[in-house]
Amino acid sequence: MNSELVIGIDIGGTGIQYGICESSGKVLRKGNLKTLDYPEPGDFVNEFYRLLEPEMTLLSNDYVFKGIGIGAPNGNYYTGSISYAPNLTWKGDIPLAKMISQKFSMPALLTNDANAAAIGEMKFGAARGMKDFIMITLGTGVGSGIVCNGQLILGHDGFAGELGHITVIPGGRLHPGTGMRGALECYASASGVVTSALELLESSREASILRNINDKSKIESKDIYNAAVQGDTIALRTFYETGKLLGESFANFIMFTSPEAIILFGGLTKAGDLLLLPAREHMEKNLLPIFRGKVKLMVSQLNESEAAILGAAALIWDRY
Amino acid sequence: MNSELVIGIDIGGTGIQYGICESSGKVLRKGNLKTLDYPEPGDFVNEFYRLLEPEMTLLSNDYVFKGIGIGAPNGNYYTGSISYAPNLTWKGDIPLAKMISQKFSMPALLTNDANAAAIGEMKFGAARGMKDFIMITLGTGVGSGIVCNGQLILGHDGFAGELGHITVIPGGRLHPGTGMRGALECYASASGVVTSALELLESSREASILRNINDKSKIESKDIYNAAVQGDTIALRTFYETGKLLGESFANFIMFTSPEAIILFGGLTKAGDLLLLPAREHMEKNLLPIFRGKVKLMVSQLNESEAAILGAAALIWDRY
Numbered sequence: 001m002n003s004e005l006v007i008g009i010d011i012g013g014t015g016i017q018y019g020i021c022e023s024s025g026k027v028l029r030k031g032n033l034k035t036l037d038y039p040e041p042g043d044f045v046n047e048f049y050r051l052l053e054p055e056m057t058l059l060s061n062d063y064v065f066k067g068i069g070i071g072a073p074n075g076n077y078y079t080g081s082i083s084y085a086p087n088l089t090w091k092g093d094i095p096l097a098k099m100i101s102q103k104f105s106m107p108a109l110l111t112n113d114a115n116a117a118a119i120g121e122m123k124f125g126a127a128r129g130m131k132d133f134i135m136i137t138l139g140t141g142v143g144s145g146i147v148c149n150g151q152l153i154l155g156h157d158g159f160a161g162e163l164g165h166i167t168v169i170p171g172g173r174l175h176p177g178t179g180m181r182g183a184l185e186c187y188a189s190a191s192g193v194v195t196s197a198l199e200l201l202e203s204s205r206e207a208s209i210l211r212n213i214n215d216k217s218k219i220e221s222k223d224i225y226n227a228a229v230q231g232d233t234i235a236l237r238t239f240y241e242t243g244k245l246l247g248e249s250f251a252n253f254i255m256f257t258s259p260e261a262i263i264l265f266g267g268l269t270k271a272g273d274l275l276l277l278p279a280r281e282h283m284e285k286n287l288l289p290i291f292r293g294k295v296k297l298m299v300s301q302l303n304e305s306e307a308a309i310l311g312a313a314a315l316i317w318d319r320y
Numbered sequence: 321m322n323s324e325l326v327i328g329i330d331i332g333g334t335g336i337q338y339g340i341c342e343s344s345g346k347v348l349r350k351g352n353l354k355t356l357d358y359p360e361p362g363d364f365v366n367e368f369y370r371l372l373e374p375e376m377t378l379l380s381n382d383y384v385f386k387g388i389g390i391g392a393p394n395g396n397y398y399t400g401s402i403s404y405a406p407n408l409t410w411k412g413d414i415p416l417a418k419m420i421s422q423k424f425s426m427p428a429l430l431t432n433d434a435n436a437a438a439i440g441e442m443k444f445g446a447a448r449g450m451k452d453f454i455m456i457t458l459g460t461g462v463g464s465g466i467v468c469n470g471q472l473i474l475g476h477d478g479f480a481g482e483l484g485h486i487t488v489i490p491g492g493r494l495h496p497g498t499g500m501r502g503a504l505e506c507y508a509s510a511s512g513v514v515t516s517a518l519e520l521l522e523s524s525r526e527a528s529i530l531r532n533i534n535d536k537s538k539i540e541s542k543d544i545y546n547a548a549v550q551g552d553t554i555a556l557r558t559f560y561e562t563g564k565l566l567g568e569s570f571a572n573f574i575m576f577t578s579p580e581a582i583i584l585f586g587g588l589t590k591a592g593d594l595l596l597l598p599a600r601e602h603m604e605k606n607l608l609p610i611f612r613g614k615v616k617l618m619v620s621q622l623n624e625s626e627a628a629i630l631g632a633a634a635l636i637w638d639r640y
Contacts, residue, residue: 074610083610132476148473155578156452157614162575165608167568178608248487255482256576258475288485288498290403294477
């Protein structure tokens with residue numbers, strides 16, 4: 001019998017990662033696309049098929065393709081649709097699983113991108129053996145995948161785990177995508193960190209490497225990271241404040257589902273201890289004593305894109 | 321074969337309710353004790369045995385007693401202990417399930433009081449047929465029981481569901497039991513509501529029936545309810561503000577586990593629409609659009625004490 005393969009796709013606000021995966025967790029081929037290159041989801045589906053078709057034909061001598069698993073912001077497992085994702089240019093309700101299934105003539109399943117990452121982490125990463133943990137993705141947006149009793153929490157409608165949209169500062173920053181104020185995502189996403197740095201630059205006269213960037217609208221989170229590594233006070237304070245707010249939020253999350261670990265994933269985790277140390281400090285400070293000192297705060301051990309790709313693929317392994 | 325009975329106990333900061341239950345949800349005998357009458361948990365266990373022993377002897381002609389289920393603040397299912405409950409005068413770590421099991425010579429199981437209420441609601445009350453809901457108890461303290469995928473969320477250590485201790489106003493009111501600031505329980509418990517009314521009385525010159533109570537330390541939440549029913553502005557505003565904060569918190573809870581319903585339980589729910597209307601309004605206002613208009617906010621349909629007693633008893637029905 002031929003070995004089996006599944007295609008895993010991780011759709012983000014900026015990039016789309018994909019991989020052709022074995023059930024062992026090995027990724028045979030990998031690639032990525034830029035989300036903004038595809039104004040409509042149909043454009044992406046067509047281009048993705050054009051790209052994959054030759055590879056699949058080649059691999060089909062030795063393998064059988066079982067299906068395609070997709071992780072996407074606001075992805076709903078029950079409906080297979082992406083629903084009104086604030087961080088995607090694709091608007092409205094998009095039946096992406098159906099579109100991909102029809103184009104590729106094989107089963108396709110879809111879930112929230114952070115849920116996919118959580119499954120990947122549980123099967124192949126830092127959460128192996130854990131039954132209760134929370135995965136937080138810090139990237140273009142802030143997402144989450146919540147696992148309790150060894151199961152992904154989907155909620156009655158498939159939309160559970162939108163921790164990035166929890167209000168952490170009542171009346172705080174306006175989220176341009178949702179119109180809501182003070183959501184965690186407004187502070188702990190890549191653009192949230194940039195906004196925090198700009199606010200600090202404006203409210204102080206402190207010297208900062210970041211002031212050398214003339215067009216402030218060009219500042220990216222990695223510029224702030226680079227400045228922080230060089231000891232820039234404004235940049236360091238930006239990460240400290242972001243970490244503090246994350247830690248305070250994690251404390252609330254812990255008192256909700258009492259996880260064994262909170263696992264961070266995504267671009268911002270490259271900041272490492274700049275973010276983790278204040279997060280851990282303020283997480284512990286805001287916990288009831290019975291929760292203190294026992295929840296691990298860690299960064300995903302999987303290659304950045306692989307957790308989500310493997311987790312998306314696992315939707316198919318688990319089901320078919 | 322004789323029919324089977326289970327004793328269910330609901331321990332609260334003020335009162336202890338108990339019942340002798342059939343598996344159908346019928347409560348054959350009911351009673352209550354005042355928690356503060358028992359300075360030590362051992363005193364309660366002895367008195368409870370003294371009270372129950374004659375009834376059990378009488379009933380044992382026709383029934384077999386299977387065990388005792390207990391709901392208690394900070395109760396831990398895994399350990400059978402009450403651990404450092406801020407709202408109990410019993411301090412430290414109390415192995416109550418073991419103490420009761422030994423005294424009564426039958427199995428005893430214990431869980432968080434709000435978890436017990438959630439189980440009771442799921443088996444016999446408003447949550448029948450639901451797989452995803454959150455039970456919030458509004459009494460001496462604010463507790464919660466979270467059900468996802470038809471299962472109680474216990475967390476890796478059995479302490480999940482401490483939503484009353486989630487920080488809702490950073491730097492807000494000091495919780496005398498935990499030393500933490502701004503927890504939901506500081507605002508939405510019986511004493512929290514009293515504090516809110518006292519703050520409003522102090523910060524305004526508005527006329528209020530509550531000003532007729534000379535010793536302000538004697539004001540109870542039911543005085544505020546009685547005043548509100550008579551149209552007292554300060555009392556009405558107290559419930560509005562409490563409901564608003566509850567609603568904002570519920571929105572965050574919904575974006576966590578996406579429940580089908582939030583079910584309220586406990587003394588404060590007697591305020592009815594005074595609390596429910598602002599709670600519903602501000603819950604909807606703070607939800608992402610994908611969650612709006614689909615989560616039920618309701619009050620327990622079970623007799624006040626029965627949900628927790630029946631839920632505690634269900635621990636035994638489920639296990640033995």
